[in-house]
Amino acid sequence: MxxxxxxxxxxxxxxxxxxxxxxxxxxxxxxxxxxxxxxxxxxxxxxxxxxxxxxxRTEGLSxxxxxxxxxxxxxxxxxxxxxxxxxxxxxxxxxxxPHPDALASLVELAGHADSAMRWDVAVALGHYHGPIAIDALMRLAVDADPEVRDWATFGLGTQQTVDTPQVREVLWHNLGDADEDVRGEALVGLAARRDPRVVDQLLAQLGPDCLVYQLEAAEQVASPLLLPALHALADGLHDSERKGYWFGCLQSAIEACSEVR
Structure with missing residues (x-):
């Protein structure tokens, strides 16, 4: 089959x-x-x-x-x-x-003419570490294809923990991307690095139409300055909307921003 x-x-x-x-x-x-x-x-x-x-052998275990x-x-x-x-x-x-012997070939294939190949590479490179993997992800994060940019930005911002000015520059650049998912992944990646510029971005984006990306970023950056906007979101929900994954993310963001740090 x-x-x-x-x-x-x-x-x-x-x-x-x-x-x-x-x-x-x-x-x-x-x-x-x-x-x-x-x-x-x-x-x-x-x-x-x-x-x-x-x-x-045991149910529930990977x-x-x-x-x-x-x-x-x-x-x-x-x-x-x-x-x-x-x-x-x-x-x-x-x-x-992942195998370390694959990394050099993956980096070379990051420049392949076929966007489908570059997409596969972007997905794979999130599981590799070191400067050359990061450099390749930064290049793919500004790829011509939005799906490649999406996965590379996720890999760079969330799967990788490296925090350098160059990484932040790419993530900040992608906040202005035409693709909604790329923008969201960039925002979450910057929030994970506690970039203070994220707070102003979130204050502008936290509204009734915001996505999980904004809520995850708010949880990551955990700033009390976001509490009024988050509480306003919660207060504006109908009872039927107080369930599901999005609402759980909103609750987590409120809890994180409420903690004394």
Missing amino acids: ALRAWDTDRGWKAIQQLHLRASPALLRRVRALCASRSWRRRALGLHVASQLQQRR APAYALDATQALLLAGLEDVHAEVVRAAVSGLGHR
């Missing part, structure tokens, strides 16, 4: 099911797929390898990775494949199963 329904919802669901069925026999099958002459089979093998999990070393080796080899879709599968997998 995963191969017949390639790159469809049915195909991805089949791959997700395979992730949960890790076994020596399945690993042998994955290795055979990765050695196939068909690029679709090679890509499928890497997509399966990237998230193979040991079978859960399952550890299955055959980590072996699957990382397959993914690293996939970076050298001649077909771009196979390389994309390897890049995606090395975000799920």
